[in-house]
Amino acid sequence: MASTTKPLQELIDALTKLPGIGRKTAQRLAFHILKSSKEEAQRLANAILDVKEKIFLCSQCFNITDTDPCSICADPNRSDEIICVVEQPSDMMAIETIGEFKGKYHILHGALSPLSGVGPENLKIKELIERVKKGRVKEVIIATNPDAEGSATALYLTKLLKPLNVKVTRIAEGVPSGGNLEYIDPATLRKSLEGRREV
């Protein structure tokens, strides 16, 4: 647009690259940044740069961290005997919000997906096996997503972990709490029936 100044257009272009941000939203955000105080803009810009400069992966669990080992791996109140395996750091953060899991994590950074060219060598699977082989781990909870890739990854991990003499568990699939059976998809209902427990 000829009516936009170059710096503003560049900001709109850069914001449009973010996921879920269309041209209209990018324009609204850009105008907000233009009107906000210089300190606020500086803070946002610094936060963006800091995240790229100061964050790396924990050498033990591959969580994103600015200390090594990360705060969770370094926490003496957390058990080394139980490891929860997730696909992404955001999955770990979701589990941490419930505040009940007191073991450690292992972040795979993805799930097996032959169609997208993601094989076992692209994930932190070798590292997980090495951690388990060290012998302190008693249970591995596989908390990959209950979709095609996550389930395939869970199956693959189970096959690798079973021979290591460790308990391997998978998070339950079923009807979400507060959900309504009428609106649940058949695949979930089937899993919910399969996973039924005596009360």
Added chain:
Amino acid sequence: MASTTKPLQELIDALTKLPGIGRKTAQRLAFHILKSSKEEAQRLANAILDVKEKIFLCSQCFNITDTDPCSICADPNRSDEIICVVEQPSDMMAIETIGEFKGKYHILHGALSPLSGVGPENLKIKELIERVKKGRVKEVIIATNPDAEGSATALYLTKLLKPLNVKVTRIAEGVPSGGNLEYIDPATLRKSLEGRREV
């Protein structure tokens, strides 16, 4: 959240300050920035800083610009005889997208709003009057929003401009093109009837 590293949390906090960005979206954006290339993050951060450093208001129309006068005021193919008055630079950009207006603009940077403490002295109204007084302007199109504040501003401007011997017009209010009468609010329908034209 104890499970998030400080730089990531700071980025999430800074993003949450943006309009329409909640905590979940901020988290998604932050993870995207974390995973994107360093160049891309740098580009976004620079764009944010540039917008604050390089952009100022055009001394003639008060459009945001990085040159003075702005590209529209400096355009010899645009007429000085007709000025379109809008509330915000984004309104001007919206009118520019239709590509039919070939005059100049005047950006008020707001609308009269006694409840929010915005009076005539907070808007670029004095500057508009001075522009018109210079004598080259033949028509002022008042394109403030058709809401309470915008309409009050239009009325106020009309009273100031009429004695200056200049044609003052207001953009048409009515049923939006492609709209359906059944779903249009009564106020718009009333305006649409009032503004009817002979065909």
